[in-house]
């Protein structure tokens with residue numbers, strides 16, 4: 001039972017054109033029967049029906065549905081009641097025209113927890129009951145108006161609602177279909193309450209159990225209708241002779257019957273401007289001819305123009321008719337569309353109205369208005385199909401957008417990313433310290449202070465991994481067998497790093513260095529060399545080809561053999577630290593005893609035994625040096641920087657070192673070397689901390705001895721590059737962004753126009769009580785599907801082409817466009833499209849369904 005209490009509704013409340021459309025309506029409805037709401041156009045019938053049916057908001061009052069009271073429009077609550085109780089039928093059907101009959105009916109069951117088979121069964125049952133079974137596979141657009149209305153009735157019935165609301169259900173139908181539809185509704189009203197809005201009194205009087213008459217938003221009359229037993233069809237196209245009065249004129253050859261509506265006054269004949277002629281003796285072949293001697297007879301009839309004057313002449317078996325009046329003559333039959341029936345107008349007896357056999361169980365209340373996911377997928381697929389021509393436009397736009405944005409993104413990423421390999425020439429862990437003497441300081445004071453400074457850093461053991469800053473260019477010596485054998489080419493852009501920092505896991509080919517003459521070079525350095533324009537660069541096809549190659553310092557021919565290639569992500573050459581001492585002209589060729597023992601201990605003739613020990617300031621010398629000293633009678637080696645060392649033994653000449661000292665002496669020598677060269681490197685994982693620390697430490701010497709420049713070359717090189725790039729990013733970025741914005745505006749408008757043109761479809765979903773979220777999900781999915789076969793291939797193919805072109809050296813397109821950027825771009829386009837597709841749809845479906853279902 002529905003109780004409506006003091007229901008009020010306004011349109012445009014508070015504005016100049018405010019309309020109090022429902023004014024204190026109080027009504028009660030039983031659980032069955034056919035109730036017709038009658039009223040003039042604009043009286044508020046539809047508004048009342050929509051408000052009762054939960055399709056529209058109301059200002060105040062309350063509606064009670066079987067004990068569930070609604071006193072303000074709350075979409076969630078109302079939607080639940082709507083899904084639970086109501087079925088709707090509309091004048092313009094609200095069907096998905098391009099879908100099958102079956103799909104339309106089944107859609108109403110989407111909100112129930114039902115198997116597909118159950119849905120199919122119910123749908124078929126209802127369609128059969130309404131005599132529409134054979135059309136189930138047809139598209140709705142292929143049906144007649146009456147059939148479409150039957151589909152919409154089937155859709156309302158399939159969920160076995162307790163209340164059916166029908167707004168002008170026969171408004172678009174001819175009389176035949178009107179009677180059929182109303183008969184159906186009357187039949188159904190035995191099982192449930194049917195409320196019909198109509199303005200046709202005749203129909204209402206015939207079918208209704210109760211009539212509520214509305215005027216200016218108020219109930220004027222509310223009464224039980226004693227249904228008239230018979231209903232006279234409003235057939236205005238045919239002439240029912242027995243409804244008319246008859247006059248006959250007869251002679252031997254002719255009998256002329258004149259039928260007239262007894263109510264028709266004579267003057268109206270002209271208005272009608274047409275008469276049908278009939279006569280039992282009038283032959284089938286009738287021809288009208290113009291009178292031949294109008295002049296002779298004319299005078300006789302001129303003053304009788306208010307009458308219909310016809311002259312009949314029978315000649316040679318033909319009847320000639322002369323029409324002397326203005327009245328048009330038409331002949332009964334198919335051509336005029338009017339038949340003369342020798343009978344009375346047909347009447348329909350209410351007892352003869354077809355019974356339909358219909359009884360359906362109410363579906364079990366799963367009652368979530370959310371569509372199951374498979375329904376959402378189905379809906380999205382159907383939506384895609386419904387796009388029709390627009391699909392081609394959307395596909396075109398999306399493809400264009402993905403291509404444009406891929407190009408823009410490639411350009412943008414390229415400019416935002418740094419090709420470190422071509423920009424950075426130093427290890428990121430290295431902090432380089434350079435000391436500049438303050439004015440007036442003596443060299444030996446300065447050296448002492450520098451030594452003191454380095455000593456202190458080493459002592460504090462915080463950033464004490466100090467090693468030689470070897471800014472020495474090496475060269476690659478090609479030792480293959482070709483004309484270029486023995487050629488050298490400059491190797492540049494790297495840091496020498498002590499091989500104690502090399503992990504075996506970083507090796508990608510070759511082996512770890514086993515002695516001081518071997519080095520591992522990072523692929524970064526080698527790849528840069530391969531890209532250089534030196535003559536021997538093309539001889540190396542891959543980094544493995546460098547294994548066995550020698551790198552050499554051109555200054556004093558210190559050599560390393562490349563034994564392995566690493567991939568550390570740094571431009572490094574890993575070598576034995578002490579050997580770096582030899583790279584400068586003035587340095588000594590020194591090795592530590594430990595290092596030498598590792599390689600030569602107890603090797604025959606090496607002169608190095610595993611139990612050899614060296615005290616501080618005592619060294620071993622190469623045999624030739626030793627012999628020279630022996631000749632001079634002095635076994636002392638003196639260097640003004642490192643001091644004096646006593647030569648206590650010798651080792652084999654083949655070992656490519658001049659002196660061997662113990663580890664501590666080597667370290668002291670390296671420190672001294674660093675102090676004298678006023679430059680050293682610190683290896684650290686905490687570059688910023690090290691810079692701060694070293695600056696602070698150095699500041700103690702600032703006044704008297706030196707100022708220190710403490711820098712991470714790696715950071716400096718990157719920053720310098722970024723600075724430079726900042727300057728040429730400007731205009732290009734604006735173009736890329738403008739392109740992107742333009743593309744998305746295009747997408748937005750095409751989606752918006754698409755959504756607006758599909759408002760009817762959205763209305764259908766909302767009228768069927770499908771939750772907003774589900775509709776949005778279907779649209780999101782639809783957009784994802786659309787993107788999947790536009791954006792995905794568009795972006796992937798464009799990006800692949802760009803990447804391919806970037807690899808063709810002759811095109812000289814240097815492009816950094818990693819796959820993650822392509823993926824990110826695709827995700828961004830998907831996301832933006834999804835958001836853009838939701839916005840207009842959400843705006844539309846957030847309105848109450850009644851606002852969507854505005855009548856044509």
Ligand SMILES: Nc1ncnc2c1ncn2[C@@H]1O[C@H](COP(=O)(O)OP(=O)(O)OP(=O)(O)O)[C@@H](O)[C@H]1O
Nearest residue numbers: 011012021039040041042043044045046047048199
């Ligand atoms: N969304 C709206 N905004 C403003 N006024 C509206 C709106 N919908 C309806 N109206 C007005 O409210 C009044 C009642 O409209 P309603 O559609 O309920 O009348 P009706 O009796 O069903 O008329 P008809 O038989 O022509 O459909 C009309 O004057 C109409 O112009």
